[in-house]
Amino acid sequence: MSRSRWTVSAGVVAGILALSACSGSSGGTKSTAAASSSSAAPAVSPLTGMRASGSPVVAVKIEDTANGRPQAGTDKADLVYIEQVEGGLTRLLAVFNSSLPKTVEPVRSVRANDPELASEFGNIIFVASGGSARGLGPLLRSSLRPVINDRNGPGFSRDNSRPVPYNLRADLTTIADKVHGPKAADIGLNWSARLTAAQTAQTKPGPQVATRVGATSVGFRWDAKSERYVRIIDGRVQKTVDGSVIDTPNVIVQFCHVRNGGGRDAAGNSTRYTSTIGHGRAVVFRNGRRIEGTWSRPAAGDGTKLTTSDGKPIPLTPGGAWFALVATDAPLS
Template identity: 35%
Template sequence: MPVSKTSARAAILFTAATLALAGCSGGGDDKTTPDPDESTAEKIVEISPLNGTPMPDGRPDNPVFIVKIENTYGGEPQIGLDNADLVIEELVEGGLTRLAAFFYSDLPTKVGHVRSMRTTDIGLAAPVGGQIIASGGANKTYKEIKRAGTTIFSEDYGAPGFSSDPSKVRPYNRLINLQTVASKAKPTSIVGPYFTWTPEDAKTEPAPTESATPATEPKTARAATVRFSPGTYTDWALKGGKWIRTNSHAPRATDFKADTMIVMFAKIVDAGYTDIANNPVPETVVKGTGRAVIFNGKTVTEATWSKPNLDSTISFTGADGQPITIEPGKVFVELAPKGNGTVRLR
């Protein structure tokens, strides 16, 4: 779990005070104890809550921004995904999907094309105090997200940083400048890491001994298809060690390249209203437990995901009941509907 800057400073001050007291306890004439120096204290490097990698300069001053991005041909091209720390694909009405792109370590000046928010986003934002950026949303959605305590930057309510893509028409032409939003935003507290990350010192495993029980051969795959509805699916391929969407709406050079791709099957409920085409709007319940399939390199691991509360870290356990940690790096989550969603390996 990341250690805050406040904790790091407190640790340094505590060490300094302890050394000073030790020097005084010997009668006052002992000059052999050197003056404490912060440069001799071990530097505590924080870990990014979104990708598990070290942040040698500490956490950014900005909050985590979650941009809602169109995920159909109408929104092509998707812009700025290569700068995101984490991306989640979620179900919306009509069997379509939308992306929730998390930006923290890098805030590009052009991200899009921005669309509206859903109540599912409450559970997506909560673990890292994410602030949602959207073109708008239904009144019911807006009220529920505000009631949950989540900060919203909505163009419908006059949020700064929005502009138009002259090559497109509404509602598919909205772009956002995250630098502009950051200048108006107040950082929010981050409860904990988004996932349980593999610690740096746990990556090297000891070689098995002759008496060790042989491990079960893991599943492998170099391609996969995740289906959300009869007409909506995402194709994936392992290329150069990264999981890439092969039917993406982003240019290949600037698409999000995942070190780990995770399929999480979750319960879908009725959000309580319909869109303009009278399609019921779904809400994905982002808490509880469910089946998960974790893709890292060519290895595919069956698991169970767990998230007791909306603001909890997402954890995983294997079929043997043992915890599974996620390798640090960029993660793409496919939040597929339980029952109707599928994943096929190739």
Template identity: 30%
Template structure:
């Protein structure tokens, strides 16, 4: 296996402009960024050497599997409240990032690449925090839309996106709005031009052989606010989100849960419901907890600037993430917001 690269992460600033209850899904009054040039294979495309690992999991590509996908990474913004139940498509995701939004609730940025489900959702709006979550050169965001100021920031970061009305999006009439927007991601993927090169590795992948032993942790909880805590348990094979909004047969298969404690400030404006909009400050230093194999390794993360590479460190040495499916928690810093039991 060749050496693995690390994705250069950009800014992570959570600037949400709309109430999670539904006012945040209005489409921009101006046209969206258009990433959807139809893909047409060429001789040079067919000659691209196939990578040996998947960029979002670090796992080896099976013989005969096509690792040069005909689409970029698809980052789908999915609601994470009880109103979204059942969420659709998480079992096919490579990686998930959970982020804070208004009202102390959370939203998911769900990454699809090695597998693309026919259906995913409910699709909700983008946040400026996605600028630091989405790999700019390798991904397209599927979203219901966003407020104008968020659109401006996403376009300024040159992140392409497809919003309601774009390829593959549809409303499920059996559900209530705004929790009824979904995407046929197979159709969406076919509409987007293939990246020229393999996407960079999203995390500093390792094989787990150098992972510190850590402490036993059979269950743990990540508290985002007084109104939302994400709960996990280890079943001997991987981690189950015990208060997930996904269907029982559509759960994300988490091998690792990487929790990063981040500072959250005020974005300086109000959402349509009059709530202050939080802004995640993903720069500097913070505590990190890597849950893997029923144990937890307490470490630190560091970024020199918003656009710097995310680094993990344990006792002065670089820490890698065991290859597999990872759920990342970007939790506000605070005492006692990450707890576990043996």
């Protein structure tokens, strides 16, 4: 999610407050109530800690190998999850709400564990190219609202400059207009621009994130100038097709149970299933600092809470986050 969006939102908030301060009246109690109402802070998005959006929540499955880069629209997502698939490779589940790009690319197929992960957002719109019976079945049986290219879903097109299957585009504005999904709801995250002195005392330096999802290296580097973590692959800063840097104010490394998914892909690689219900270790990176903690999600309809060892919420910097869903034995430095 781009840093500029918060600047605009802050300006809007300031304007609202300024207008309310200047619109006095001699109407006694009645005018006081009106002023109080007009000066109330704008609603805050539970997905970013910034100004709430009136748009629905849309999750999109996106290619994450070299064949799919550069991606389009990934930088506009509020939350992004890096997941393991077959052969030790990764794909993304990108969750959009603050912005619904006209182009997200390349859209790929669903996996069996995706409905479990996405269900914490409610019965949201879920966009994918298609999927095997083992992968697509759980999605179609879930309460999510699937929009699937292989099932003639709306808003898809092909990019003729790329080879199939790495050229499927999704227009999220069109999809949201045709498939009416819910707005953002609380998923358990806490947001704060600053840490308290007590919270800061529990942190350690965290200038970089280096871990693995499956057999794939996952890296981010803190950029003090932008105050964001920049995604790094093979030593290079990652950018979208329009040149926008892929970065985030928060990176959460979430240690999950990853098991055999019970199937195989065309190359004979076994499918993987990442469980995001339960609890485990979590490490939060924000403001160039590292916070050890735990994650907890009791059931599919519950959000994911991030807490310190003493049970207190770990606040994230407003502006969105990336989650690396790693195995319990994954390295982290």
